Amino acid sequence: MPGLPEIQVGDDLAEMIHAQCVAAGTDLVDGDVVIVTSKIVSKAEGAIIELDDIVPSPFAASWSEAWEKDPRVVEVVLRESRRIVRQLGPVLITETHHGFVCANSGVDQSSSGAHDRIVVLPKDPDASARRMRARFNDLGANVAVLISDTFGRPWREGQTDICVGLAGMHPMRSYIGEVDPHGHEFKVQELCVVDEVTAAAELVKGNTSRIPVAVVSGVDFTFDDDATMAPVLRDISRDLFR
Amino acid sequence: MPGLPEIQVGDDLAEMIHAQCVAAGTDLVDGDVVIVTSKIVSKAEGAIIELDDIVPSPFAASWSEAWEKDPRVVEVVLRESRRIVRQLGPVLITETHHGFVCANSGVDQSSSGAHDRIVVLPKDPDASARRMRARFNDLGANVAVLISDTFGRPWREGQTDICVGLAGMHPMRSYIGEVDPHGHEFKVQELCVVDEVTAAAELVKGNTSRIPVAVVSGVDFTFDDDATMAPVLRDISRDLFR
Numbered sequence: 047m048p049g050l051p052e053i054q055v056g057d058d059l060a061e062m063i064h065a066q067c068v069a070a071g072t073d074l075v076d077g078d079v080v081i082v083t084s085k086i087v088s089k090a091e092g093a094i095i096e097l098d099d100i101v102p103s104p105f106a107a108s109w110s111e112a113w114e115k116d117p118r119v120v121e122v123v124l125r126e127s128r129r130i131v132r133q134l135g136p137v138l139i140t141e142t143h144h145g146f147v148c149a150n151s152g153v154d155q156s157s158s159g160a161h162d163r164i165v166v167l168p169k170d171p172d173a174s175a176r177r178m179r180a181r182f183n184d185l186g187a188n189v190a191v192l193i194s195d196t197f198g199r200p201w202r203e204g205q206t207d208i209c210v211g212l213a214g215m216h217p218m219r220s221y222i223g224e225v226d227p228h229g230h231e232f233k234v235q236e237l238c239v240v241d242e243v244t245a246a247a248e249l250v251k252g253n254t255s256r257i258p259v260a261v262v263s264g265v266d267f268t269f270d271d272d273a274t275m276a277p278v279l280r281d282i283s284r285d286l287f288r
Numbered sequence: 289m290p291g292l293p294e295i296q297v298g299d300d301l302a303e304m305i306h307a308q309c310v311a312a313g314t315d316l317v318d319g320d321v322v323i324v325t326s327k328i329v330s331k332a333e334g335a336i337i338e339l340d341d342i343v344p345s346p347f348a349a350s351w352s353e354a355w356e357k358d359p360r361v362v363e364v365v366l367r368e369s370r371r372i373v374r375q376l377g378p379v380l381i382t383e384t385h386h387g388f389v390c391a392n393s394g395v396d397q398s399s400s401g402a403h404d405r406i407v408v409l410p411k412d413p414d415a416s417a418r419r420m421r422a423r424f425n426d427l428g429a430n431v432a433v434l435i436s437d438t439f440g441r442p443w444r445e446g447q448t449d450i451c452v453g454l455a456g457m458h459p460m461r462s463y464i465g466e467v468d469p470h471g472h473e474f475k476v477q478e479l480c481v482v483d484e485v486t487a488a489a490e491l492v493k494g495n496t497s498r499i500p501v502a503v504v505s506g507v508d509f510t511f512d513d514d515a516t517m518a519p520v521l522r523d524i525s526r527d528l529f530r
Binding site (some may be wrong): 237241256286 | 374376388397448449450459460472478479480483487498526528529530
């Protein structure tokens with residue numbers, strides 16, 4: 047979905063996306079999935095930090111000096127985290143307050159509109175998605191909303207887009223208890239469909255092309271008004287890599 | 289792409305997929321990406337282990353007893369691995385000979401056609417993909433081929449389909465050195481597009497529905513005859529979770 051203007055604090059994203067779809071002659075229809083890059087959600091919600099307001103802690107200052115980083119940015123990364131998962135050389139993998147494990151707490155310096163500002167993840171991405179979904183409903187379209195971000199992963203190079211917030215769509219499609227054509231019962235098969243949909247959406251959004259929204263039609267899912275990211279966030283007691 | 293029969297050792301998968309596309313009136317066209325579930329590649333190549341032929345090592349036998357597993361299956365998992373990455377309770381995360389880190393070396397018990405047989409990953413999935421791509425070319429379609437499997441991941445519940453072998457398509461789309469609309473240069477942004485395409489394909493394949501092949505049209509990529517999975521496999525020296 048090309049054509050969105052630069053997003054400002056207070057913008058009504060759902061209304062802008064809806065209008066853009068209408069203008070393009072591709073109206074949203076019930077059952078569509080709207081994938082929105084977290085960056086523009088953060089911008090609309092004002093999840094932007096003025097670096098001039100940040101006083102780095104001694105820990106942030108000394109580590110930044112060792113690795114030639116901006117200590118104010120490092121300070122923000124630390125504030126956005128509840129735990130450091132790995133810190134080696136210049137790499138900082140943290141667990142955010144939401145429970146996401148990622149590089150630099152998902153803090154994004156690339157597109158803040160000015161280099162003395164940085165964009166952080168939305169405070170409650172599920173709530174952001176729910177608000178957008180309600181707004182789309184007001185405008186006549188019963189859609190699911192996924193908020194995406196670009197994360198790295200262990201063991202494999204390259205990033206992929208994954209889901210950080212959702213509304214209207216259960217994140218998983220479970221096969222547990224179902225039986226395959228050979229009579230073998232699935233014991234662990236549960237697909238994280240929201241991560242698959244956000245990955246698919248990245249293919250048409252791209253990262254420099256400034257297309258922060260994609261609409262995917264025809265996804266086989268059942269609406270779930272109470273859906274949240276909670277089933278995706280692995281509890282630390284079940285995690286061998288944290 | 290529904291309609292493929294049960295795959296047998298020696299089957300010419302590319303020919304069967306091509307014929308199925310023609311029969312369905314959706315001929316493959318240049319630039320399509322054909323995503324094939326590794327399981328049927330393994331079956332066609334005979335990457336199937338008869339459990340009666342397997343003598344478990346003492347290590348496999350004792351661990352299997354502790355966790356009520358079939359010691360022959362555990363033995364195969366160990367043989368398919370070059371290293372155990374994590375072993376805790378009944379969970380075994382290994383690094384395969386190809387360099388994939390996953391549960392149980394990607395060994396699949398669910399659909400082998402009989403319960404005394406198990407399917408292992410193709411020996412050289414890039415080579416499998418290259419052979420299929422060459423065959424599609426013979427049949428008149430210049431397509432990329434991706435071989436997919438369903439893997440779990442740390443930190444997040446649920447699995448997604450990822451790429452384990454490829455031909456014709458570079459696995460990454462790099463933004464490094466490019467500049468965003470605000471003049472900020474991308475330093476690390478490199479998207480693993482093959483994992484995003486296989487994830488997208490899973491949405492229409494499903495796991496119990498026995499649709500092992502999907503075709504994705506319109507992916508923005510440049511053909512690369514020399515492409516392999518190598519750029520995706522993170523070297524252990526750059527990995528904080530191995």
